[in-house]
Amino acid sequence: MNQSMIDIHMQVMWNRLISVVEEQAQTLIRTAFSTSVREAGDLSAGVFDLEGRMLAQAVTGTPGHVNAMAESVAHFIRDIGPENIFEGDVYITNDPWKGTGHLHDITVVTPSFHHGRLVGYFASTAHVVDIGGRGFGPDAREVYEEGLFIPIMKFFERGELNRTLIHIVRNNVRESDKVVGDFHALAACNETGHRRLVDMLTEFNLEDLSVIGGFILKHSRAATLERLQALPHGSWSYSLDLDGYDEPVHLAARLTVSPDGVLVDFDGTSGMSRFGINVPLVYA
Numbered sequence: 001m002n003q004s005m006i007d008i009h010m011q012v013m014w015n016r017l018i019s020v021v022e023e024q025a026q027t028l029i030r031t032a033f034s035t036s037v038r039e040a041g042d043l044s045a046g047v048f049d050l051e052g053r054m055l056a057q058a059v060t061g062t063p064g065h066v067n068a069m070a071e072s073v074a075h076f077i078r079d080i081g082p083e084n085i086f087e088g089d090v091y092i093t094n095d096p097w098k099g100t101g102h103l104h105d106i107t108v109v110t111p112s113f114h115h116g117r118l119v120g121y122f123a124s125t126a127h128v129v130d131i132g133g134r135g136f137g138p139d140a141r142e143v144y145e146e147g148l149f150i151p152i153m154k155f156f157e158r159g160e161l162n163r164t165l166i167h168i169v170r171n172n173v174r175e176s177d178k179v180v181g182d183f184h185a186l187a188a189c190n191e192t193g194h195r196r197l198v199d200m201l202t203e204f205n206l207e208d209l210s211v212i213g214g215f216i217l218k219h220s221r222a223a224t225l226e227r228l229q230a231l232p233h234g235s236w237s238y239s240l241d242l243d244g245y246d247e248p249v250h251l252a253a254r255l256t257v258s259p260d261g262v263l264v265d266f267d268g269t270s271g272m273s274r275f276g277i278n279v280p281l282v283y284a
C-alpha cells in the first residue's frame with residue numbers, strides 16, 4: 001500500500017474515532033440528570049492514549065471542559081498508579097486543580113481494555129446541579145467552603161461500586177439523586193465509548209491505539225505549525241481593568257507568535273483574589 005492510501009486509511013479511522021467519542025457524548029446527554037448537560041451540552045468527552053494524551057474529542061461539548069479534561073487524564077494515571085488500574089475500573093474527581101476548574105464539574109475516567117490489555121482511556125465531564133457548601137458563587141474564601149471535594153479515587157473497582165463514596169456524597173449535597181445519577185451517567189457514557197472502540201479495533205484489525213494515535217498526534221502538530229507559519233510573527237501587548245469582586249483586577253498580557261508556537265505572558269496581572277474568582281491552571 002502506497003503512502004497516499006495509508007494516509008486515507010488512517011483518516012478514515014480518525015473520523016471513526018471521532019464518531020466513537022461523539023456517541024459517548026450523546027449517551028451522556030441522554031442519561032444526565034443535570035439540565036445544563038441535557039439542554040446546553042455543558043460537557044466534554046474524549047479518548048486518550050496510554051500516556052494520557054487526548055486523541056479525539058466529541059464535537060458536542062464546551063471548549064473549557066474539553067481542554068481542562070485533556071489536562072486531567074495524566075493526573076488520574078499518576079494518582080491511581082499503573083499498578084492499580086484494572087479492567088472494570090472507573091475513576092472520579094472534582095479536584096479543581098486536577099479536574100476541570102471548580103467543584104461543580106465532575107470528571108470521570110475509565111480505562112479501556114481490549115483482549116485483556118489496557119489500550120487507552122475514556123474521559124468525560126459534566127457540571128452537576130449541586131455539590132454542597134455555599135453553592136455556586138464567589139463568596140468563599142477557601143475551597144472547603146465551596147462544597148464537597150472528591151480527590152482522584154475509584155468510583156468502581158473491577159466492576160464493584162464504591163458504596164462508601166456514594167454514601168458520603170448523598171449526605172453532603174442537596175440534590176443527592178441528581179448528583180449520584182450524573183455520576184452514573186458519566187460512567188455510562190465512558191462505557192459506551194469503550195464498547196464502540198472495541199468494535200472499531202476489531203473491525204480494523206488493530207491491537208491498540210498506538211498506530212492511529214501516532215498518526216493523529218503527528219498530523220495535528222504538523223497542521224498547527226503550518227497555520228502558525230501563516231500568521232504574522234512578533235509580539236503584541238494589551239491590558240485592561242475589570243471590576244473584580246472586592247477590588248479591581250488588572251489584566252495584562254503579551255502575546256508572542258513564532259514558528260515554534262504561541263506564548264502568552266501575563267506578567268503584570270493582579271495576583272490571586274481572596275475570593276472564589278480565581279482560575280486554576282488546569283482550566284486556564
